[in-house]
Amino acid sequence: MSKEPVAVVGIGQTRHAAARRDVSLAGLVREAARRALRDAELTWAGIDAVVIGKAPDFFEGVMMPELYLADALGAVGKPMLRVHTAGSVGGSTALVAANLVAARVHGTVLTLAFEKQSESNAMWGLSLPIPFQQPLLAGAGGFFAPHIRAYMRRSGAPETVGALVAYKDRRNALKNPYAHLHEHDITLDRVMASPMLWDPVRYSETCPSSDGACAMILTDRAGAARAPHPPAWMLGGAMRSEPTLFAGKDFVSPQAGRDCAADVYRQAGITDPRREIDGAEIYVPFSWYEPMWLENLGFAGEGEGWKLTEAGVTELDGDLPVNMSGGVLSTNPIGASGMIRFAEAALQVRGQAGEHQVDGARRVLGHAYGGGSQFFSMWLVGDRPPDS
Amino acid sequence: MTSAPRDREIAVVAFAQTDHRRTSDEFSEVEMLMPVLHEVLHATGLKTADIDFTCSGSSDYLAGRAFSFTLALDGVGAWPPISESHVEMDGAWALYEAWTKLLTGDADTALVYAYGKSSPGSVRDVLTRQLDPYYVAPLWPDSVALAALQAQALIDAGDTDEPALAAIASRNRAAATGNPHAQLRGPVPQGDHLVQPLRTGDCPPIGDGAAAVILAAGDRARELCARPAWIRGIDHRIEAHGLGVRDLTDSPSTRLAAERAGAFERPVDTAELHAPFTAQEVVLRKALRLGEDVDVNPSGGALAANPVMAAGLIRIGEAAARIHRGASDRALAHATSGPCLQQNLVAVLEGEPR
Numbered sequence: 063m064s065k066e067p068v069a070v071v072g073i074g075q076t077r078h079a080a081a082r083r084d085v086s087l088a089g090l091v092r093e094a095a096r097r098a099l100r101d102a103e104l105t106w107a108g109i110d111a112v113v114i115g116k117a118p119d120f121f122e123g124v125m126m127p128e129l130y131l132a133d134a135l136g137a138v139g140k141p142m143l144r145v146h147t148a149g150s151v152g153g154s155t156a157l158v159a160a161n162l163v164a165a166r167v168h169g170t171v172l173t174l175a176f177e178k179q180s181e182s183n184a185m186w187g188l189s190l191p192i193p194f195q196q197p198l199l200a201g202a203g204g205f206f207a208p209h210i211r212a213y214m215r216r217s218g219a220p221e222t223v224g225a226l227v228a229y230k231d232r233r234n235a236l237k238n239p240y241a242h243l244h245e246h247d248i249t250l251d252r253v254m255a256s257p258m259l260w261d262p263v264r265y266s267e268t269c270p271s272s273d274g275a276c277a278m279i280l281t282d283r284a285g286a287a288r289a290p291h292p293p294a295w296m297l298g299g300a301m302r303s304e305p306t307l308f309a310g311k312d313f314v315s316p317q318a319g320r321d322c323a324a325d326v327y328r329q330a331g332i333t334d335p336r337r338e339i340d341g342a343e344i345y346v347p348f349s350w351y352e353p354m355w356l357e358n359l360g361f362a363g364e365g366e367g368w369k370l371t372e373a374g375v376t377e378l379d380g381d382l383p384v385n386m387s388g389g390v391l392s393t394n395p396i397g398a399s400g401m402i403r404f405a406e407a408a409l410q411v412r413g414q415a416g417e418h419q420v421d422g423a424r425r426v427l428g429h430a431y432g433g434g435s436q437f438f439s440m441w442l443v444g445d446r447p448p449d450s
Numbered sequence: 451m452t453s454a455p456r457d458r459e460i461a462v463v464a465f466a467q468t469d470h471r472r473t474s475d476e477f478s479e480v481e482m483l484m485p486v487l488h489e490v491l492h493a494t495g496l497k498t499a500d501i502d503f504t505c506s507g508s509s510d511y512l513a514g515r516a517f518s519f520t521l522a523l524d525g526v527g528a529w530p531p532i533s534e535s536h537v538e539m540d541g542a543w544a545l546y547e548a549w550t551k552l553l554t555g556d557a558d559t560a561l562v563y564a565y566g567k568s569s570p571g572s573v574r575d576v577l578t579r580q581l582d583p584y585y586v587a588p589l590w591p592d593s594v595a596l597a598a599l600q601a602q603a604l605i606d607a608g609d610t611d612e613p614a615l616a617a618i619a620s621r622n623r624a625a626a627t628g629n630p631h632a633q634l635r636g637p638v639p640q641g642d643h644l645v646q647p648l649r650t651g652d653c654p655p656i657g658d659g660a661a662a663v664i665l666a667a668g669d670r671a672r673e674l675c676a677r678p679a680w681i682r683g684i685d686h687r688i689e690a691h692g693l694g695v696r697d698l699t700d701s702p703s704t705r706l707a708a709e710r711a712g713a714f715e716r717p718v719d720t721a722e723l724h725a726p727f728t729a730q731e732v733v734l735r736k737a738l739r740l741g742e743d744v745d746v747n748p749s750g751g752a753l754a755a756n757p758v759m760a761a762g763l764i765r766i767g768e769a770a771a772r773i774h775r776g777a778s779d780r781a782l783a784h785a786t787s788g789p790c791l792q793q794n795l796v797a798v799l800e801g802e803p804r
């Protein structure tokens with residue numbers, strides 16, 4: 063049983079903003095999809111199936127929006143799947159689409175993820191009511207702040223590390239025309255002087271709420287041969303889940319994340335991720351998750367992740383650039399955020415990342431997570447097909 | 451393309467469902483789901499840790515809370531961590547995702563489950579939130595009213611009439627007498643018009659339920675099941691959302707999915723159709739070219755039990771179970787989603803020749 067190699071031949075994303083009042087939901091997704099089609103020099107007729115993701119439906123108040131969006135995404139007469147795996151959904155959606163190609167069920171698949179958060183209030187959308195969860199969990203920050211505290215205590219990281227990440231990501235975003243936040247006057251002092259929201263997470267160490275969509279066109283070897291621009295090749299991809307709450311769960315470095323990364327590296331033949339991977343787009347909605355995930359993903363030993371951040375290793379010109387696009391900290395349409403990570407990884411190995419391009423990026427990791435750090439999806443893409 | 455021969459055979463090897471009930475106030479969704487998960491695992495002798503891939507289908511809107519599926523995952527017992535995914539669709543589409551995963555060779559076994567509780571709210575109102583949010587949803591046209599439009603279009607076209615619809619209801623519910631899980635069975639009064647031309651008898655019961663299936667590839671399937679239900683083809687297609695641009699008396703998406711799934715290559719002996727409304731069976735029979743010799747909905751179909759988000763997966767499970775017990779050699783299963791059969795999935799299942 064051999065799998066078909068999967069290539070990314072089209073990438074498109076919208077202009078992201080706090081509120082895209084100029085477009086409907088259909089208009090928003092179409093903006094990203096059409097850019098991806100243009101990149102691949104394909105028309106809607108060249109797409110065999112559509113796989114979309116977003117999370118959750120309550121953010122826009124539309125139940126199962128794939129039904130309404132079928133027309134806008136050229137899916138009429140085609141198969142259309144809708145994935146929902148909480149915050150990891152953008153990544154999972156791409157992986158489900160990739161499996162359609164890898165299984166040789168379809169030759170060319172459009173995959174797209176979106177969120178129009180201005181249609182709702184994410185803070186309260188994520189504050190789940192009792193009796194389902196403990197009360198006073200104000201938004202995602204309220205859930206994650208204690209785990210960040212645990213990381214700081216466990217690793218002995220100095221309190222400035224979070225601010226360094228935010229300062230870096232917001233500067234990277236200045237080089238990305240699609241990023242939501244373009245803070246031209248950003249300084250490290252401004253980050254550290256910003257209000258404390260959920261101790262130790264400050265306002266400037268927190269992701270925004272964005273409207274936006276991201277689309278990719280995935281295809282088989284024959285499709286890649288017809289592509290006008292160099293494809294990115296999927297070298298490995300995996301999803302892992304673990305329960306939300308149980309006594310044995312390590313919220314600082316969940317086992318599901320470690321297992322997921324190990325599976326991706328095994329598929330891609332990576333034995334030393336720190337040396338063999340040229341950059342990583344990691345799902346960092348709160349700045350401290352950069353050092354935490356560096357450890358979880360095997361780029362640093364336990365308790366050592368913050369040292370990479372502090373030493374500038376993760377800067378755009380560092381030895382292992384992280385979140386070259388500006389990351390989730392600069393652009394966060396929740397359902398799309400994971401796919402933007404995957405797409406940025408592909409842009410990098412295609413050499414198409416513009417001002418935030420990492421020179422000579424050949425293998426780049428895209429990462430997403432969701433729920434209470436329980437759902438993980440990742441892929442590693444390269445500039446060469448997997449068997450070369 | 452989907453009907454092309456493949457070098458990897460995949461089968462449904464186990465199926466379980468709850469007794470479907472009008473209310474289940476005393477159970478959480480997880481509590482409702484757990485027994486069917488245990489039942490399919492027990493039937494195959496597999497444990498959670500033995501399953502290579504897990505995929506579920508459900509809807510936050512039915513549950514009334516965001517990320518509702520995360521708690522169901524806790525019930526699966528995802529420790530050590532599992533390879534898992536979820537579609538915000540009927541579980542039939544979760545099965546489709548699992549089928550593609552098995553085709554890649556990355557997994558040999560998959561657990562697929564789906565659940566839905568319609569009882570806590572008004573499902574007719576809830577389903578209006580599926581509609582175009584700008585122009586249609588604000589008018590709150592409910593699911594029965596939309597189905598009635600379709601039924602009236604069929605009557606106007608001369609494809610059916612009210613007595614014929616009553617006969618469909620009667621036949622399905624008579625068949626359901628043999629289904630211990632069904633919510634409505636035996637003689638059920640056709641009742642008054644709910645939304646003309648549909649009477650209460652033309653409409654599905656509102657209920658809560660869950661279902662689970664285990665898929666396995668090749669020899670693994672033969673080890674786990676005496677007579678696996680091989681998936682010979684599976685395909686799904688979506689149509690335009692706007693009812694005004696569709697011919698409601700026809701279902702081109704069902705026809706195309708059936709063609710791609712290989713349904714027309716040889717006759718089937720059984721068809722499990724996800725037709726929550728009697729008139730929809732008329733549309734589907736025509737699109738699928740089902741003759742009078744085909745045993746349609748021996749389970750009673752969605753008119754006997756319609757747990758939203760699980761009812762489509764149950765059609766595949768019922769068709770597979772008939773093959774498992776030797777009552778069918780080649781069966782068709784159908785699932786639908788969206789107003790007036792907007793999206794349709796067709797699977798063709800076969801048992802080994804006897």
